Amino acid sequence: MTVRREVLRWSLLVVAVAVLAVFLVAQRQSVTVSYGRSPSSATLPAEGSAGELSDATVPSVEEMTALVAADPVVRLPGAVARWDEARVRAAIGGDGTRILVAPPGLDEAERKRVKDVQNATVRIVGTEVSGGPYLATPDDLPGWRAQFATGDVTGQVLALLAGLREQPAPADRDDLRWREPTAAELAPVTAALRATGRYVGPGATLPRLPEDDARDAFPGGAWFVVLPAQPYGTPLPAYGPALHRLAPDRPVVVMYGGWIEYHGPGAADFAEVAGVSFYAQYGGRLSRYDYPQLNVLGAYLARVTDVRYAGLFDRPLPYRPFDPLRVALPALPWLFAGCVAGFVVLSIRTVRGAGRSRPGDVGPDGTPARLAGLSALAVELSVLTDARSDPALVRGVGRLRAARYALDDGLPDRHVRGLLADAAAELDRVARDVRMPGYRPDVYLRGRLS
Numbered sequence: 001m002t003v004r005r006e007v008l009r010w011s012l013l014v015v016a017v018a019v020l021a022v023f024l025v026a027q028r029q030s031v032t033v034s035y036g037r038s039p040s041s042a043t044l045p046a047e048g049s050a051g052e053l054s055d056a057t058v059p060s061v062e063e064m065t066a067l068v069a070a071d072p073v074v075r076l077p078g079a080v081a082r083w084d085e086a087r088v089r090a091a092i093g094g095d096g097t098r099i100l101v102a103p104p105g106l107d108e109a110e111r112k113r114v115k116d117v118q119n120a121t122v123r124i125v126g127t128e129v130s131g132g133p134y135l136a137t138p139d140d141l142p143g144w145r146a147q148f149a150t151g152d153v154t155g156q157v158l159a160l161l162a163g164l165r166e167q168p169a170p171a172d173r174d175d176l177r178w179r180e181p182t183a184a185e186l187a188p189v190t191a192a193l194r195a196t197g198r199y200v201g202p203g204a205t206l207p208r209l210p211e212d213d214a215r216d217a218f219p220g221g222a223w224f225v226v227l228p229a230q231p232y233g234t235p236l237p238a239y240g241p242a243l244h245r246l247a248p249d250r251p252v253v254v255m256y257g258g259w260i261e262y263h264g265p266g267a268a269d270f271a272e273v274a275g276v277s278f279y280a281q282y283g284g285r286l287s288r289y290d291y292p293q294l295n296v297l298g299a300y301l302a303r304v305t306d307v308r309y310a311g312l313f314d315r316p317l318p319y320r321p322f323d324p325l326r327v328a329l330p331a332l333p334w335l336f337a338g339c340v341a342g343f344v345v346l347s348i349r350t351v352r353g354a355g356r357s358r359p360g361d362v363g364p365d366g367t368p369a370r371l372a373g374l375s376a377l378a379v380e381l382s383v384l385t386d387a388r389s390d391p392a393l394v395r396g397v398g399r400l401r402a403a404r405y406a407l408d409d410g411l412p413d414r415h416v417r418g419l420l421a422d423a424a425a426e427l428d429r430v431a432r433d434v435r436m437p438g439y440r441p442d443v444y445l446r447g448r449l450s
Contacts, residue, residue, distance in 0.1 A: 006408065009346035010401065013375070016339035017382060017397070023332040038309035039216055040302035052289035054078065054105025064117045068098045074120075078103030081124045082232035083154040084175070091161050091170075097121045099157075105290030122160060128287040129156035136160040137283060141272065142174035144279040148258035148286060150176065150232045181237040189239060190246065193223045203228035206255075210298035217304035222251035222264070226293055229257025253301075255293060258286050260300045270307065278303045340379050347372045347379075367416055368407065373445045374423050375400050381430050381439055389433035396426030 056078035058064065067074045079101040102114045104126025114123055115130075122131045127147050129136045136156035138144050146152035152175070159169045181189075192199040200206050206226040214222065223243060230236050240254045240263035251264035260278075262271040278300050279286075286296065378397050385393050403419035424441040431439040438444065 006404065009343055009375075010404065012339045012343040012346070013379060013397070016336050016343065016379065019332050019336045019339065020382060023336065038306045040213065040305035040309075052105060052285075052291040052295070053107055054103060054290045056103035056105060058102055058106065058110050058113055061113050061116045064100060064114070065119055068100055068117060068120045072097065073099045073101070075101045076103060079124070080104060080151045080229070081127050081129075081153045082151045083157050084152075087154060088157055088161075091158050097161070100124070102126075103290075104288060106288075111288070121164070122157060124153060124157075126288045126290070127151055127153050127156075128284070129153050129160055131160050132164050134160055134163045136163070137287070140172065141275055141279070142176065143172060144275075144283055145259050145261075146174070146176050147283075148229075148279075149236065149256040150230050150234075151257075152176070152232055177235040178238040179235040181239055181242055185237055186239075186242060189225060190243070193225070193243070197221060198224040198226070201225075201227040204255075204293060206293040206297065208294070210294060210301060213298045213301035213305070217301040217308070218251050220251075222253055223247070224253050224255070224297075226255045226297070227257070253297075255297060258291070258293075258296055260297065262304075270304075274300070274304050274307050277307070340383075343379050344376055347376045367413060367420070370420055370445065371400065371403055371407065371416075374420060374427060374441060375404075377427055377439060377441060377444050378423075381427060381434070381436075384434045384436060384439075385430060386434070389430045392426045392429045392433065396423045396430065399423035399426060 056076075058076055059067070064074070064076075080103065081101050098120050099122040100114065100117055100120035101124045102110075106114070106125060111125055114120075114125055117123065120131075122129065124130075136159045138147055138155060143155055146155070154175070155170075155172055162169045189199045198209055204226045205228075209224060214224070225239050225243070227239075236256060240252055240261055243250075243252045243254075244263040244267075249265060251262070254261055254263070260275070262274065282299060285291070374396075378393065378400060381393060399419050399422045403416050403423065406416045406419060428440050428442075431437070431441075
């Protein structure tokens with residue numbers, strides 16, 4: 001057998017072992033599904049960096065304590081929280097409940113002074129309601145809408161009072177009322193939207209749109225209506241539904257104070273997801289600070305982008321890079337079988353060639369034939385091994401390779417036979433580990449070389 005054929009034969013064995021290893025390792029791969037990384041980066045900035053701290057201040061602890069002792073409800077200048085007085089009064093009953101209401105946007109030291117007023121049963125900073133060890137917050141969209149659109153904290157106050165008395169919390173109610181905007185109200189809004197894509201009502205604080213966030217959230221463009229917080233107890237003009245009827249294919253974002261809602265394509269699947277995730281994360285900060293509407297809108301649009309890149313809202317799937325392993329994996333078993341078949345064929349030809357050779361052309365005692373037989377045995381055993389028997393198979397293949405090189409280099413036959421004996425011992429151990437007596441070297445070679 002020529003050197004070229006020998007190199008090919010052993011190359012096939014090496015490729016077969018490598019393919020088998022790759023295929024077995026690939027079976028343990030985990031599956032990860034991703035819709036791509038969202039380009040959004042806008043969040044509500046940390047305290048003191050976005051103008052959310054107002055100029056409002058509070059008196060000293062002693063002064064606030066005296067005010068609360070003199071009046072059951074104390075509203076400090078700048079306070080914005082409102083509630084249903086009849087319902088709260090009924091819940092208080094004859095108790096000596098005292099309520100202290102402070103403005104939003106206080107820094108940490110001023111909030112601590114409010115908290116230190118011990119004779120206040122309920123303390124409200126902005127629209128954050130606390131008392132004793134409790135903090136009452138909404139947990140659904142109607143609650144957040146009432147809180148951030150009109151400053152309504154009725155539900156939180158009632159829940160806090162029930163908690164302080166260890167009573168069941170009252171059922172949530174949605175008391176916010178809506179009305180159709182009049183033609184006079186709708187005309188300037190639609191005119192501004194058609195001209196610039198946005199309308200900022202009197203009293204709103206939005207100086208400009210967060211252009212990058214708006215482009216990421218709505219690549220095809222959207223209409224934005226930004227209004228100040230609405231008076232408590234007054235029905236809100238429902239601009240969203242009215243504008244959606246006017247332009248059904250146009251995304252519409254309407255902002256009432258700190259409350260943002262969406263109307264337009266995909267609203268049934270999209271609006272609730274975006275609203276709940278946004279206010280669940282940022283509701284606490286929005287309730288006690290006085291964030292500019294620009295920051296709130298930018299953070300909301302970033303959340304819209306995140307939801308879109310999560311695969312909702314008709315977002316197309318992102319590009320999936322070519323994975324060579326995933327494509328080639330089904331072909332690996334066939335490649336392995338081809339390499340094994342080629343190795344076996346070349347090994348058989350080696351054995352036959354050795355049988356036809358003249359005395360003196362090969363080593364004594366059928367050394368090349370034994371080498372070929374053990375090599376074929378190693379190939380057949382390679383498909384039966386496991387983690388326990390793999391080391392012995394690798395050692396056996398290494399001995400066979402060394403024996404082949406020794407035979408080609410004309411080293412003493414005693415050395416070659418020693419290497420073959422070591423290989424046979426390793427392969428015998430593999431056959432015993434996999435419990436295949438017919439693959440023990442002596443039994444196997446008797447059948448092939450007889």
